Amino acid sequence: MIDRVSSNRNRLVLRAVTKHYDGRSGSVRALESIDLAVPRGEFVSVVGASGSGKSTLLSLIAGLSRPTSGEVLLDDYVVTGPGPDRGLVFQDGAVYPFRTVERNVAFGLELLPRLSAEDRRARIDWYLAETGLTALRRALPKQLSGGQRQRVAIARALVCQPEVLLLDEPFGALDVQTKEDMQVLIRRIWTDTGTTVLVVTHDVEEAVFLGQRVVVLGSNPGRIVSVVDVPLGDDRDLTVKRAPEFLALRASIEDIVRVHHRAAAAGA
Amino acid sequence: MSQTATTTRPRWSALPRRRPPRPRPAVATLRVDISPLARAIFITLSVAGPLLGWWLLTATGAVDARFLPSPVEAVNSAVEMAASGQLLDDAWASVRRVLYGFGLAVVASVPLGLLMGSFRSIWSLFEPAFGLLRYLPAPAFVPLLIGWLGLDEAPKLTLIFIATFFFNTLMTADVVRTVPVSLIDVSYTLGARTGEVLRKVVVPHSLPGIIDAIRVNAAAAWGAVVVAELVASESGLGYRITRLARFSQYEGIFAVLIVIALIGLAIDIALRILRDRVGRWV
Secondary structure, three states, rough: OOOOOOHHEEEEEEEEEEEEEEEEEEEEEEEEEEEEEOOHHHEEEEEEEOOOOOOHHHHHOOOOOOOOOEEEOOOOOOOOOOOOOEEEEEOOOOOOOOOOOHHHHHHHHHHHOOHHHHHHHHHHHHHHHHHOOOOOOOOHHOOOOOHHHHHHHHHHHOOOOOOOEEEEEOOOOOOOOHHHHHHHHHHHHHHHHHHHHEEEOOOOOHHHOOOOOOEEEEEOOOEEEEEEEOOOOOOOHHHHHOOHHHHHHHHHHHHHHHHHHHHHHHHH | OOOOOOOOOOOOOOOOOOOOOOOOOOOOOOOOOOOHHHHHHHHHHHHHHHHHHHHHHHHHOOOOOOOOOOHHHHHHHHHHHHHOHHHHHHHHHHHHHHHHHHHHHHHHHHHHHHHHHHHHHHHHHHHHHHHOOOOOOOOHHHHHHHHHHOHHHHHHHHHHHHHHHHHHHHHHHHHOOOOOOHHHHHHHHOOOOOOHHHHHHHHHHHHHHHHHHHHHHHHHHHHHHHHHHHHHOOOOHHHHHHHHHHHOOOHHHHHHHHHHHHHHHHHHHHHHHHHHHHHOOO
């Protein structure tokens, strides 16, 4: 068993992270003392029903909001704000509508001094190819499908070579077939780049297929109720979704999610 | 959310039914495209209808010809005035005032609107005052401006500025506020700083909407310049109208009105073309 507390192997560490919002009906406890360590190169899924603070968790790691207490550490440094070392992909992609595909991907690199035009070009070309967008490089977002837009968002985050890639319900708005294509794509990118990936989803099947570990969040307050290892190996394709051990794992995690969703709903 | 308890549904009377709506032709259906022919007919009617009405009023003698010249007389008068070069001088005098006065208003209002739409502090600092000031009709300032600034160009340019600056600022701020927060957030995660987000995300995303605002307010500027020239001026299309009115040359006034409309239309088309080019991504 890996020692998840020793920090030098860990890319990302959350220590007693708590986030409260001031709502109309008093303080909302979005997340309550979250402890999590993600080793370098790991692929972690976070599942939970709506209201479990999944998106809040990503926003805290991305540095777009600050925890009420506790701290987020990236390579042993406390996260104080957003930065390109933590790439974030939103559910809607948040692709720049006024930029072509390649200029979307170029955004982060344009901000860097001392990066030659050829170097930039070569990097953009590689990530366009990796995400299957080479033929669409000059297209505008309005001409793209939802799946293609998500590819742009992923390529745009990855070209900055983040230490962690954060995906916030990235395929939730896609049709089932496109969603599976994207799941296979993100698995392949993970293999090709060795990036640490943290994906948040409400889809347990997706969480099990993608992650080496599945972290289950309960609601009200958002907290970790279970962490499940996924012993499916790293060489997965879609057929694994029909394997008995996959189905068993999925069912047991769905049960956990359901129990906590109901408990929270009854309490609310 | 409690567990659903099974209860038997009460026996209500049957729900009343409504007759299904009759199918409607495209011209009477909400937001549906009409045929190119129908479109052409409506567009022709839009231009030809008022012209025809004008012509009928004069041809039938329903209105005294001294007060309402026929379209033909108005056009003839316009050609005559144009030939003497007078109309061109007047038009240019008015256009120049709009270029300066409205140009100044745009240069001042767009950056301020960008800041108001981006920063809550600047919004709170200006919005209450501007929200009030924009309801003061610009023509009401004419006597004041003449008192303060004399009879030169300054009061006319200032009037155009007052008539457009507050609206253009608030409309720009509203456009800026529609930039999705997710675009701003994702830019931070890609390493952009505040200034870079403004320059590389907020400005390009807002630009088509800002041009739309400028288009709307250009019409107001064009109206303001004529008002300014009606009151105190030695040149311009508004001045020409007062001169002609003094000698009861109504066909001349109509000629000037035609010119005012055509220049306004030209400004509108130019800005629409610019908007479509800049907003190709929309």
